[in-house]
Amino acid sequence: MQIQGFSFTSEFWEYAQLTNGGRPVCSSKERSLFLTANVGLYLGNSKIENYQNGRLYLTNLRLIYVPYQPNEALEKKIGLSLNLAYIENVQFQAGFMRSSPKILLILTQISPDLEQETLHKTLNWDCPICFQSNKCDLKVGSRFNVPKCEVCGVSANVDELNKLKVEKQIISRSKTNKGDTNIIPNSVNRTNNAANKLKLHEGRKPNSLKDDLSNEISLSSKPVFCMSVKTDATDRFCFKLSFRDGGARIFYDKLKFALGQAKWLRADSKLQVNAGALRVARNISATDADIQSIPSNVNSKLNFDSTEKRAGIHGLETLTSLRNTEVSTFLNSSLRDLQNLMDKSKDLAKIGDDYRRMLMSSKILDEEVGQAVELLSRSRNSLKLLGNLLNDRESINEANDFYTVESLNLLKQTGGAEAGSSLYVEELSRQLYDFIIEENIIGDKNGLITALDLYCLFNKRKGFYSISPRNFLLAIISLERLNPDLQLIELKLQSLQKIERGTAREIPEKARSLYAICSSTMNAKSISRSVLDVLESVKFEGYSALEFQGMCSLQTNLLLLQSVLNALTKDGVLCVDSTLQGEKYYKNEILHFEAQS
Amino acid sequence: MSFKFPTIYDFPPFFTKQIHSQTLETQKSHWIQLILDYCQYNKIWILSLNGESGDSALDHVDPQDEDDDDDYAEVTKQSIFTNNKIDRSLKSEFIMEIYNEMISKEKAEWVNPKNHKHGIIVYWHTLEEWANIIFEWVSASLTCILTFRLTLQGRATLC
Numbered sequence: 001m002q003i004q005g006f007s008f009t010s011e012f013w014e015y016a017q018l019t020n021g022g023r024p025v026c027s028s029k030e031r032s033l034f035l036t037a038n039v040g041l042y043l044g045n046s047k048i049e050n051y052q053n054g055r056l057y058l059t060n061l062r063l064i065y066v067p068y069q070p071n072e073a074l075e076k077k078i079g080l081s082l083n084l085a086y087i088e089n090v091q092f093q094a095g096f097m098r099s100s101p102k103i104l105l106i107l108t109q110i111s112p113d114l115e116q117e118t119l120h121k122t123l124n125w126d127c128p129i130c131f132q133s134n135k136c137d138l139k140v141g142s143r144f145n146v147p148k149c150e151v152c153g154v155s156a157n158v159d160e161l162n163k164l165k166v167e168k169q170i171i172s173r174s175k176t177n178k179g180d181t182n183i184i185p186n187s188v189n190r191t192n193n194a195a196n197k198l199k200l201h202e203g204r205k206p207n208s209l210k211d212d213l214s215n216e217i218s219l220s221s222k223p224v225f226c227m228s229v230k231t232d233a234t235d236r237f238c239f240k241l242s243f244r245d246g247g248a249r250i251f252y253d254k255l256k257f258a259l260g261q262a263k264w265l266r267a268d269s270k271l272q273v274n275a276g277a278l279r280v281a282r283n284i285s286a287t288d289a290d291i292q293s294i295p296s297n298v299n300s301k302l303n304f305d306s307t308e309k310r311a312g313i314h315g316l317e318t319l320t321s322l323r324n325t326e327v328s329t330f331l332n333s334s335l336r337d338l339q340n341l342m343d344k345s346k347d348l349a350k351i352g353d354d355y356r357r358m359l360m361s362s363k364i365l366d367e368e369v370g371q372a373v374e375l376l377s378r379s380r381n382s383l384k385l386l387g388n389l390l391n392d393r394e395s396i397n398e399a400n401d402f403y404t405v406e407s408l409n410l411l412k413q414t415g416g417a418e419a420g421s422s423l424y425v426e427e428l429s430r431q432l433y434d435f436i437i438e439e440n441i442i443g444d445k446n447g448l449i450t451a452l453d454l455y456c457l458f459n460k461r462k463g464f465y466s467i468s469p470r471n472f473l474l475a476i477i478s479l480e481r482l483n484p485d486l487q488l489i490e491l492k493l494q495s496l497q498k499i500e501r502g503t504a505r506e507i508p509e510k511a512r513s514l515y516a517i518c519s520s521t522m523n524a525k526s527i528s529r530s531v532l533d534v535l536e537s538v539k540f541e542g543y544s545a546l547e548f549q550g551m552c553s554l555q556t557n558l559l560l561l562q563s564v565l566n567a568l569t570k571d572g573v574l575c576v577d578s579t580l581q582g583e584k585y586y587k588n589e590i591l592h593f594e595a596q597s
Numbered sequence: 598m599s600f601k602f603p604t605i606y607d608f609p610p611f612f613t614k615q616i617h618s619q620t621l622e623t624q625k626s627h628w629i630q631l632i633l634d635y636c637q638y639n640k641i642w643i644l645s646l647n648g649e650s651g652d653s654a655l656d657h658v659d660p661q662d663e664d665d666d667d668d669y670a671e672v673t674k675q676s677i678f679t680n681n682k683i684d685r686s687l688k689s690e691f692i693m694e695i696y697n698e699m700i701s702k703e704k705a706e707w708v709n710p711k712n713h714k715h716g717i718i719v720y721w722h723t724l725e726e727w728a729n730i731i732f733e734w735v736s737a738s739l740t741c742i743l744t745f746r747l748t749l750q751g752r753a754t755l756c
Contacts (some may be wrong), residue, residue, distance in 0.1 A: 540608055572617035577609040579685075586610050588617075590624050593605045 005049070010223040012239075013109050016064050016081035020437045021430035021482055024057050024064040024079060029265075034254040036056040037423045040242040041065065042102070043225060044235025044276050050226045051080070052222035055423075056241060058254055060261050061103075062085075067406045080223050084262040092252045093240075101248035103255065107237040129154045130316055136161070152316045177207075182541035244425075297336060351375055428467065429475040432458060433482045437518075442486070448518035451476055451488075477495055491563040516559060527556060527564045532573070535587040542577055602680075603631065612678075613683035614694075628695045629704060636676050637721040641742045643708060645716040648676035648692060670714070711740075 004255035017025045026032060035058070041051040054067040058081075066079040122135045136147035136156070146155045199353040243251065246522055359500040436442060441449055455472050467475075479486050493513045534543070536549060543551075545562045565585050568574040574589045605611050605627055615621045632644065641650040647670040672678050672686045679686040687695075696717055699705035702721060708715035723731065 170716050211630065542609065570616060572620050575610040575620060576613055577615070577685075578613045584609070586608070587618060589608050590615065590620050590627065592603065593603075593608075593627065595621075 003533060005226055005228055007224050007226045008043075008231075010043075010236065011222065011225055011311065012086045012395050013080050013082050013223050013225075015221065016062070016079040018066060019430075019434045021433035022436060023065060023427075023430050024059070024062075024066070024081070026059060027061075030059045030061045032057060032059050034249045034251060034260055035423070035427055036243060036245070036251050038068075038243075038245040039065070040100075040244065041225075042240035042242060043227065044231050044238050044240075046229050046231050046235070048225045049228060052225075053244075054079075058251065058258055060258055060265070063087075063255075073405050076125055084259055085266060087259060090255055090259065092250065095248075100242045100244045101246070102243065103241045103248060103252050105239045105241065107239065109237055121160065123159060123168060125156050127152060127154055127156065138351070148514060151319060153312050196489055232367075249467060308511075347375055374545075425471055426478065427469060429478045429482065432472075432475050433479055433486075435461065436479075436486070442517070442519055448560050450491075450514050451515035451517060454517060473515065475514065476515070478515065485520050486517055489516050489518060489560075490514070491559055514559065516557075519559065520555070524560070524564050524567070527561060531561075531568065532587075535574070535585075540585035540586070540589065544584050545583050548585075557576045602635075603627075607683055608630065609683055609685055612662050612680065612683075612687050614688070614691045629699050629702070632677065632695070632699070632719065633721045636719040642718060643716050643718050644677075644705075646670035646689065646692065646696075646714060647672045648678040648687075649673060650677075651707060672699055734741055739741060 019025055024032075027402075035055060037055045039054055039056040041048040041054075045123065051065060051067055054065050057064040057066065061084055063082045063084065064079050065081070078585045082105070086107045087105050089106040091104040091106070093102040093104060105575055125136065125147070126132070127134060129151040130149060132149055132151040134147065134150055134156070146158055147161075148155050241251075432454075436454075439457075441454065441457070451473065454476070455467070458472070459467060476488055480488060531548060532550065545558060545565055549556065549558050549567070551559055565574065569576050569585065572588055572591065577586060577588055579585045611624065611627070615624055633639070636644065636650075639650060644650060665678055670689055672689060672692070674681055676686070678692055693713075696705065697718065699719075700707065703720065705717040705719050707713060720727075
């Protein structure tokens with residue numbers, strides 16, 4: 001039986017990019033706050049068929065829904081996002097009988113003040129006195145409320161403003177006519193043309209739409225929601241989130257908090273709060289403000305009475321002088337950094353010369369060596385300091401880590417139930433996978449890293465919050481699910497000495513295996529073959545694991561190589577020669593000798 | 598002309614106890630055969646714990662001492678279990694294992710079962726083989742009555 005389906009697109013929801021681990025990609029200003037799993041989406045009271053099971057991430061800017069995919073490694077990773085600015089109100093609906101608890105999202109019917117929308121709503125005009133480019137609201141340009149120049153305070157010419165307004169409207173109309181008819185063309189007209197918001201595509205099956213999704217998804221397009229029943233036009237502003245694994249109440253509290261925070265951030269960005277406050281960092285680079293390196297002494301030096309906006313020529317002069325001072329401060333700081341860099345490079349060049357002389361004369365003078373070492377150590381510290389100054393990206397990452405850790409911690413606290421703890425492990429696994437990919441850990445570590453090393457690196461990166469070894473192990477076990485190119489292997493590291501029966505009773509059995517994560521291309525069989533090829537070419541000669549590793553054909557991780565050698569020895573393919581210098585591995589001639597005799 | 602060791606004697610892993618069971622069994626049988634051949638060639642009847650031959654190694658052992666609290670004996674350079682050419686020697690624990698294997702196969706016997714420090718008697722012929730050899734020798738060449746002592750010290754002794 002074929003179910004007649006309906007589909008629609010909503011302008012509120014957008015596709016969201018996900019990381020390799022299936023987590024949402026957050027901007028530098030975005031912080032992950034909470035996560036819950038097994039969430040279903042509803043439009044009004046109707047189920048959205050293709051989004052009935054997924055993870056819901058809450059950040060300080062967006063709600064991100066990541067649909068469940070049975071095979072994440074193969075399927076395209078893409079999620080849906082809803083900007084918190086669209087949410088006008090939220091309501092909590094407790095579960096009853098078989099009905100799961102839900103959160104009702106009532107979306108705004110007035111155009112939300114998002115950055116891209118303000119572009120359409122604002123008008124740019126140039127001051128006739130100071131030629132400063134100013135912005136004003138389209139609604140503002142009346143005779144009674146004339147905008148003034150932000151710099152010199154001179155009022156705008158109303159007639160000119162009206163002309164600009166008409167031109168802008170014509171341009172925006174022509175743009176919308178060219179655009180996709182399924183998507184609302186102009187947000188200004190949203191309230192008048194509400195019917196345009198929801199385009200129903202009748203007669204299409206949900207399954208076919210699913211296929212379309214996986215094949216033809218681009219981030220600029222809008223997600224398609226499939227439904228089995230037709231919804232009313234009034235439901236288009238009401239979305240419901242159904243929490244089948246519980247945790248709705250906590251999510252609701254978090255969402256309320258995030259909405260409050262998002263509201264404040266929007267107001268702050270629109271200068272509705274702290275109006276007139278000087279924003280040094282934003283003036284430098286509005287696009288990447290929080291990545292800018294601002295020396296700590298800048299704020300203290302810029303001790304001007306500039307928090308008030310000053311109008312007129314005097315204000316213009318003050319602001320110009322303020323900007324000049326600001327720019328000169330930055331220039332000075334940059335020049336100082338350059339000077340430091342130059343000094344350090346001179347030091348390094350000097351060290352290079354010293355070493356060259358030492359090597360050429362082949363006479364090691366203790367005094368010279370001492371000086372060079374001292375110079376080297378000083379340079380190293382200075383370079384480290386300089387590196388820290390220049391590399392502000394690290395501090396951004398640390399801040400992001402803090403928030404991801406916070407959300408993880410919250411998951412752990414709330415995850416008393418089994419479902420919660422599995423979600424915690426799953427999310428930890430995703431974070432771990434992102435960490436491995438971002439830091440290129442597998443590539444840097446010769447294709448293999450032990451779980452212990454990864455555990456230390458991960459905990460170090462996460463700072464004060466430590467993951468327990470057990471949870472970490474559970475997380476790395478599920479890494480393979482996210483990427484089949486990674487595999488968890490167990491390296492047998494037990495000593496080659498046999499424990500006698502008598503002594504075995506006295507010594508408790510200890511786990512002598514070691515977990516490691518490596519690329520799936522790192523195959524024990526291929527390593528074994530290479531080892532045997534090497535040994536075939538020589539007779540009565542053996543090599544240690546390190547010597548094997550040094551050979552071109554066997555440039556692999558030492559631990560894995562050692563593990564393979566031990567396995568081959570246990571299988572009787574190789575035999576071992578143990579001395580105080582270490583163990584050397586030979587082809588098993590002992591068995592062959594029996595055949596000769 | 599000195600005894601010619603087999604090529605396996607110059608193979609370094611031959612002096613390390615192997616962990617693979619089949620390899621270990623083969624290794625022990627090689628060692629037993631080597632000991633028997635070596636003792637036969639050099640007419641060695643008693644082998645000490647450290648693999649030295651004859652009475653010299655047993656000089657320091659008190660024959661009346663019946664305590665057997667330690668089977669450890671340092672392997673010297675003169676021992677059969679040391680290959681100076683490749684600088685390898687067997688560990689005393691493994692030597693004991695080989696000796697026990699020999700005894701279980703009736704190729705050797707403790708001189709004093711209560712004190713292993715006296716070493717082992719190596720049967721490079723089993724007792725039955727010896728009996729047959731003596732019988733054949735007596736039947737073929739004995740024309741007069743000889744005491745046991747004279748048989749051992751005679752010119753035409755068996756060994």
